[in-house]
Amino acid sequence: MTRSFESINATVFYAYQICKREAWFYYHRVNPPQEHPLLDLGRLVHETSYRRSRKEIFVDQILKIDLFQKELVAEVKRSSRHRKSARLQLAYYLYYLKHEKGLELKGILLFPKERRTEKLELTPELERQIEDLLQEMKQVLRAELPPSPVRIPHCRSCSFLEVCWG
Numbered sequence: 001m002t003r004s005f006e007s008i009n010a011t012v013f014y015a016y017q018i019c020k021r022e023a024w025f026y027y028h029r030v031n032p033p034q035e036h037p038l039l040d041l042g043r044l045v046h047e048t049s050y051r052r053s054r055k056e057i058f059v060d061q062i063l064k065i066d067l068f069q070k071e072l073v074a075e076v077k078r079s080s081r082h083r084k085s086a087r088l089q090l091a092y093y094l095y096y097l098k099h100e101k102g103l104e105l106k107g108i109l110l111f112p113k114e115r116r117t118e119k120l121e122l123t124p125e126l127e128r129q130i131e132d133l134l135q136e137m138k139q140v141l142r143a144e145l146p147p148s149p150v151r152i153p154h155c156r157s158c159s160f161l162e163v164c165w166g
């Protein structure tokens with residue numbers, strides 16, 4: 001199988017699991033009209049919770065790895081509300097590192113506000129899920145127009161709220 005990640009970076013990948021329209025905006029570099037305060041809060045949690053041990057690592061402008069905790073690729077999230085999306089995003093990192101860099105690593109999700117952690121291993125099933133997702137994402141993201149908005153709880157904290165529902 002030929003793998004092509006097509007600029008599906010961490011932000012696009014994570015957003016896609018929550019809202020395909022939001023992911024389309026990020027993929028096409030449409031910036032939100034103004035930053036939502038919750039984005040700042042997210043950044044603050046990021047910056048303060050792991051200030052001492054943090055070492056953000058960019059890989060090919062695709063991945064933005066928050067830090068390595070021992071041998072684990074760690075991803076920090078503000079809350080576990082989008083836990084499933086966070087797990088898939090981390091699985092995508094592990095998948096990319098394995099197939100593009102030849103690194104077979106395990107991961108860990110960190111929810112510092114909730115003092116919770118969750119380990120993740122890239123199983124064959126998870127790899128297949130990532131491959132199917134990437135195929136699907138390419139179709140949606142390459143389209144000329146974004147998918148229609150669908151009202152979901154995340155809209156309330158989304159920076160495109162006004163664009164979609166203003």
Ligand code: SF4
Nearest residue numbers: 019022149155158164
């Ligand atoms: S406001 Fe809602 S529909 Fe629009 S991009 Fe954000 S999450 Fe998606």
